[in-house]
Amino acid sequence: MLKFFTSSQSGDLNIVAIWMFLIFVVVTLYITFWAAKKTQSTNNFFTAGGNITGLQNGLAISGDFMSAASFLGISGLVFLSGFDGLIYSIGFLVGWPIILLLIAEPLRNLGKYGFSDVVSFRLNEKPVRILSAFGSLSTVILYLIAQMVGAGKLIEILFGLPYITAEIIVGILMILYVTFGGMLATTWVQIIKAILLLTGATIIAFLVLNQFNFSFNQFFDAAVNTHDNGSAILAPGGLISDPVSAISLGLALMFGTAGLPHILMRFFTVSNAKQARRSVAFATGFIGYFYILTFIIGFGAIILVSNNPAYLSGTGEILGDNNMAAIHLAHAVGGNILLGFISAVAFATILAVVSGLTLAGASAISHDLYANVIKKGANDKSQMIVSKFATILLGFMAILLGIIFEEQNVAFMVGLAFAIAASTNFPILFLSIYWKNITTRGVLAGGSAGLILCIILVILGPIVWVDILNNTKAIFPYKYPALFSMTITFIGIWFFSVTDRSLQASKEKALFENQYFRAQTGKNK
Amino acid sequence: MHNENLFKNLIDKKKLIIRPLLFLTVVPYLTFICIIAFYPHYFGNMLFNSSVSIGIILGFILIIIIWVITLLYVYLANKHIEPIIKELNS
Numbered sequence: 001m002l003k004f005f006t007s008s009q010s011g012d013l014n015i016v017a018i019w020m021f022l023i024f025v026v027v028t029l030y031i032t033f034w035a036a037k038k039t040q041s042t043n044n045f046f047t048a049g050g051n052i053t054g055l056q057n058g059l060a061i062s063g064d065f066m067s068a069a070s071f072l073g074i075s076g077l078v079f080l081s082g083f084d085g086l087i088y089s090i091g092f093l094v095g096w097p098i099i100l101l102l103i104a105e106p107l108r109n110l111g112k113y114g115f116s117d118v119v120s121f122r123l124n125e126k127p128v129r130i131l132s133a134f135g136s137l138s139t140v141i142l143y144l145i146a147q148m149v150g151a152g153k154l155i156e157i158l159f160g161l162p163y164i165t166a167e168i169i170v171g172i173l174m175i176l177y178v179t180f181g182g183m184l185a186t187t188w189v190q191i192i193k194a195i196l197l198l199t200g201a202t203i204i205a206f207l208v209l210n211q212f213n214f215s216f217n218q219f220f221d222a223a224v225n226t227h228d229n230g231s232a233i234l235a236p237g238g239l240i241s242d243p244v245s246a247i248s249l250g251l252a253l254m255f256g257t258a259g260l261p262h263i264l265m266r267f268f269t270v271s272n273a274k275q276a277r278r279s280v281a282f283a284t285g286f287i288g289y290f291y292i293l294t295f296i297i298g299f300g301a302i303i304l305v306s307n308n309p310a311y312l313s314g315t316g317e318i319l320g321d322n323n324m325a326a327i328h329l330a331h332a333v334g335g336n337i338l339l340g341f342i343s344a345v346a347f348a349t350i351l352a353v354v355s356g357l358t359l360a361g362a363s364a365i366s367h368d369l370y371a372n373v374i375k376k377g378a379n380d381k382s383q384m385i386v387s388k389f390a391t392i393l394l395g396f397m398a399i400l401l402g403i404i405f406e407e408q409n410v411a412f413m414v415g416l417a418f419a420i421a422a423s424t425n426f427p428i429l430f431l432s433i434y435w436k437n438i439t440t441r442g443v444l445a446g447g448s449a450g451l452i453l454c455i456i457l458v459i460l461g462p463i464v465w466v467d468i469l470n471n472t473k474a475i476f477p478y479k480y481p482a483l484f485s486m487t488i489t490f491i492g493i494w495f496f497s498v499t500d501r502s503l504q505a506s507k508e509k510a511l512f513e514n515q516y517f518r519a520q521t522g523k524n525k
Numbered sequence: 526m527h528n529e530n531l532f533k534n535l536i537d538k539k540k541l542i543i544r545p546l547l548f549l550t551v552v553p554y555l556t557f558i559c560i561i562a563f564y565p566h567y568f569g570n571m572l573f574n575s576s577v578s579i580g581i582i583l584g585f586i587l588i589i590i591i592w593v594i595t596l597l598y599v600y601l602a603n604k605h606i607e608p609i610i611k612e613l614n615s
Contacts, residue, residue: 083568086584087561090554094587097550097594101543220576234578235569236561246562254554274607277599284595288588520535521613 016340017158024192024348028177031188035181042383045182046113046363052187052269058282061266063190065092065257065283066197066290067353068346069150069414072323074291078298079306079318079325082223082233085298087240089291091250095257096287100280103258105273106433106519113367114360115264115425119432120372122511124440124504129368131447135424136261136364138451141401142417143262144357144394148402149410150323151350157320158327158343163406171399174354178362178391183269186355193352196345198286201293204326204342207333208300223302233302245478252482256418259425262360273522294326301325304332358394365390412463415480419458423450423485431493433519436512439505442497450489457481528613535609542601546594557587 039045052060070092078085111117116132148167155166177185212218224231240246257263267276305311311319311328318324327346331339366387371378378386428447431438458464460476497505517525560567560580568580 083578083580083584086581087558090557090584090587093591094550094554097546097591097598100595100598101547101550217576220578220581224576231569231578234571235580236565240561240565243559243562246558250555250558254551273610274603277602281595281599285592288592292585292588517532520539521532521610523614 014159014336014340014343016337017343018340020341020344021159021347024196024344025173028185028189028192028348028351032177032181032185035184035188039180039182039184042366042380042387043112044184045384045387046265046359046367047268048182048184048187050269050271054270054275054278055282056187056191057266057270057275057279058286059194060187060190060269061263061279061283062286062290063194063197063349063352064263064266064356065287066194066349067147068154068349069146071197071201071290071294071349072150072154072326072346075294075298075301075326075329076322076324077239078295079301080322081229081237081239082227082299082302083235084237084239086291086295087236087249088253089295091253092257093284093288093291094254096280096284098254099258099263100277100284102430103264103433104267104276104280107264107429108267108270108273108276109519109522110433110515111268113265113268113363114261115259115429116364116368119428119443121432122508122515123432123438123443124508126373127444128440129372131444132425132428133364133368135259135420135428135447135451136368137361138455139259139261139417139421139425140357140361140364141397142413142420143260144354144361144398145401145405146410146413146417147350147354147357148398149405149408151347151354152402152406154323154346154350157324158346164403167399167402170350170354171395171402173351174358174398175392175395177351177355178358178395179388183359186352186359187266187269189348189352189355193345193348194286197349198290198293200330200338200342200345201290201297203338204330204333205293205296205300207338208296208304208329211304211333219296219299219303223299226306227302242478244483245480248478248480248483251486252415252419252422252480254422255426255486256422256482259421259429260417261364261421261425262356264429265360265363266356297326297329300333301329305329308332354398358391358398361394362387362390365394409463409468412458415463416454416458419454419480419482419485420451422482423454423489424448427486427489427493431490435497436509436516437497438493439497439500439502439508441500441502441505442493442495445496446489446492446494449492450485453488454481454485457484531609531613535606535613538605538609542598542605546598549590550594553587553590557583 074085074088107118110121116129119132120128151170152163152166155161156163177189227233270276270279305325305328313319330342366383370386371383424447428443457476458481462474462479465471465474514525570579572579572582
């Protein structure tokens with residue numbers, strides 16, 4: 001029991017972390033209890049009744065995006081190699097104008113709960129929904145595994161809880177939020193956590209820059225003088241070793257965001273396309289600001305953590321791993337209080353992100369597979385029951401997978417999730433909105449080719465084939481498959497659509513005009 | 526017929542707003558990625574006599590460009606697109 005209250009850092013009681021976290025849990029469970037009364041229909045369960053405002057949704061979207069993995073992972077990457085962290089940040093951010101300009105409004109105008117509604121709007125519903133559900137579920141599950149494993153390790157270090165206990169706590173709390181409070185509770189958990197995380201990161205960055213009189217010259221000089229690689233940390237380094245990888249990663253990040261089901265789902269929580277636009281503008285603001293903070297935090301950690309013996313092991317390695325850089329920095333600039341605050345926020349962040357992911361997965365199961373494929377015309381009550389069962393199932397699966405993958409390197413899973421989103425979900429969504437001649441056959445052939453190729457290339461690539469399966473040489477030489485798999489999807493959809501001469505295909509083309517009108521205006525022609 | 530014209534007007538305006546903004550998003554980003562891909566050392570040069578590298582400055586400028594694009598789009602859409610949609614729906 002004593003271990004529960006012990007901070008791993010110094011062995012002192014970290015009362016702040018425990019209290020902060022307990023307060024967060026009490027407040028969010030209270031919100032769940034309140035939200036449960038308003039969550040009586042499937043529509044409320046998945047869209048919070050469509051009553052979330054643009055600002056609230058913007059905060060919640062940024063909450064979905066500012067996962068513990070991206071807060072700790074990107075600041076850890078900056079800590080390790082400097083500039084390279086910025087490549088990820090900018091790639092994640094540039095997806096937002098793409099969503100805003102091309103996707104947000106048509107998505108809101110055509111869909112009900114998710115992007116599959118848009119793809120199946122004029123195409124043959126059954127097969128298209130099955131493919132979309134596959135795309136959604138594989139993205140969600142990969143993301144979920146990465147979050148759960150990261151969560152278990154982080155909580156193990158921060159709160160001294162055993163890994164399995166941490167997995168169970170995260171899983172159970174998430175099941176409670178989602179099954180009882182649905183989208184409404186999940187949104188508010190996201191909003192609270194986004195505000196806490198932005199506040200915490202701002203405080204760390206402020207305290208760091210304060211030590212350098214807010215002079216970036218002094219700040220970067222100090223980092224260059226401390227880091228082993230010297231001034232190389234201010235330029236692109238080891239993350240990207242060749243032009244193909246750079247472009248492939250760049251594409252996956254830019255278009256992947258526009259294919260993440262838990263992000264796309266958030267556009268249905270607002271009342272109309274106008275609010276959807278506002279959400280993106282707010283979200284982009286918060287997320288961009290957050291990435292600037294993580295960059296400062298990463299460089300701050302180079303200066304203040306990397307040669308402070310308190311945060312290093314006997315051999316000079318950082319305690320925990322690079323992902324702990326931000327946490328150690330919080331202690332270095334703000335003592336136990338800031339450490340406790342940031343630890344609790346990291347825990348809250350994990351809970352919020354896994355809730356959003358689970359809700360998106362439940363929507364693919366109950367809305368796409370159950371209500372539109374398995375039992376067409378199912379009533380609202382049975383759909384609601386399936387949604388809740390799907391949530392519980394995904395929750396237990398998350399706990400189980402988290403435990404199974406404990407010893408595995410899961411960092412590649414977020415990358416793979418983005419690659420699948422960019423190679424399958426984004427192209428089918430984008431082309432079904434804008435390309436008149438798309439047909440069911442084209443979507444099925446191109447979409448599944450991209451999905452399968454993406455998975456195969458990751459398995460044959462350096463990360464899985466060499467690092468995990470211990471082969472000497474990768475069969476596919478690049479770490480990032482998106483350039484190839486995305487191209488195949490687009491070509492596949494194009495080829496199998498234009499050669500489709502079936503009656504069904506001409507019917508689908510004829511329906512485009514009405515769909516396009518509705519996509520742009522929100523009303524039927 | 527009135528509606529047909531309004532809708533055409535809506536699409537024209539949308540294209541006029543979206544295309545340049547899309548260009549301003551994709552081209553600077555791809556340029557940034559291509560410099561990383563082909564001339565990574567260029568980004569290591571310092572800006573004037575400061576200790577801030579060109580790569581870091583351009584990265585921050587890109588973040589600002591992305592902010593400006595989203596805000597500009599929301600502003601232009603509310604001003605020029607929303608009124609047409611309202612009229613179409615009335």
